[in-house]
Amino acid sequence: MSPTLETLQAEVLRLSLADRARLLDRLIASLDVDCEAEAAWDALADEREQELETGAVQPVPLDVAIARLEARFPG
Template structure:
């Protein structure tokens, strides 16, 4: 490891855990950066929002969605 990286690591480790977690999320996101994937997710989010707005689908509570998924996995 070079000296700059060692220094940076030491400085990051001084941060509060919440700040380190935020930095980690940003670093991971930078590795996964793919504009085509971002566009696809934005399109999917817009499609799902439109379905909610026009009533073709309805919202369900998170705990119910998880229960449904678990039930499908058990089969």
């Protein structure tokens, strides 16, 4: 017999915060089944990494990127 939702919830809530966060990441990932979109994001990430490695683009510090976004999208 499989455990009930309430039983699982009680067990999960006994986990540490870090373990619950890892479990949440895994559960969300299990719902994301658009393989085509994932492949496109992976390809884009690989392209961006290559651009950084070859010097084709320069990295932007996080605080600068956030300031630019806040200026572009106030509020």
